[in-house]
Amino acid sequence: MSAPRILLLSHSHAFGPFRVGSHHYARTLAESGADVVHLSTPVSAAHRVTGRIDRATLATLPRGPVRDAAGVTHLVPRTLVPVPYGRFRVDRALRRHGIAERFDAVLIDQPLLWHDSVRSLTERLVYRPTDMYPDGVKHGLQERIIAAADGVLATSSAVLDALGDLRVPTLVIENGVDADRFAAPQGNGVREALCVYVGALDGRFDWEQLGAWGRGHPDVRFVVAGPGAAPAVLPSNVEMLGAIAYDQLPALLHRARVGLLPLSDDPLNEGRSPMKLYEYLAAGTAVVTRETPVLHADAESGVYTYRDTGDADAALRSALAHPSPNAAGVRRAAYEGWGAKTAQLQRFALGLAPR
Known part of the structure; x- marks a missing residue:
């Protein structure tokens, strides 16, 4: 039996400081013998001109397919206009770089990569939403993906509940x-x-809570690792x-x-399944996180939650x-x-009735 060919259409490339779920799935699938292609959101000329991606970062991105040590073929396309406003199509990008266009399964987590032609790449199309x-x-693109998946x-x-009633098989991993x-x-x-935070520093990060912790615990050091700068002056500690590089984490x-995990009240945090929770635990730290429908307290395992500023300090004290x-x-x-999660994913995707 030939190795399954699997295409992952992801929101993030694997050449920066972050690793996301699609990177780990791609690696583990390839290590299990699958032929895996990982295609991420294109980098556009507009991104380069406006400074949304700097020259140093751009220099790290390959201009064509790159096969990594695990056997995953990575492709970060280049476009003139950001998706989905230009003419970018996944099938054309694959063809342009000599990558065969038929797969046993396609998993898409980036709605911006959707075009109706993606459906023709496989008999098993899986939508893998990571956000709401x-x-x-x-x-709008998500609605079109669901209709075709x-x-x-x-x-x-x-995240699954936010999609409403679905008429196709579903699974949460x-x-x-x-x-x-x-x-x-x-x-x-x-x-x-x-105390350490590692990750993105966008609207989902609660700077005010971090500052409050710093001021309330002058004898504790707080370290924030991620691209970007603080929007306000923070305490000296x-x-x-x-x-920082993923290998240094x-x-x-x-x-x-x-x-x-100082999550803000951004609605997008309600459905997040942050990898940092288990990376922190695996590294031997206790964890403090804002409570969400996904993230719950588990004091025995060292996970402490808070609902607002009123109980955030107590959660930190317990973790310390x-x-x-x-x-x-x-x-x-x-x-x-x-490993176990990838086996679940592969059984689900390849077990779907081919179209």
């Missing part, structure tokens, strides 16, 4: 963790009072590292006592007092590995 799109361009694989029950990568070395002792987390390193959290993260 209540309105706007992505909402053979199945829906969501990253949380909240929350994001996981590469537990071995984040495991702390033997003998990693009690850690300093250091809050350090901005900027973007474990070493940073192994020094920390607490991993932070949790046994360090957080052995119970490490054990919980071990059940959330990408």
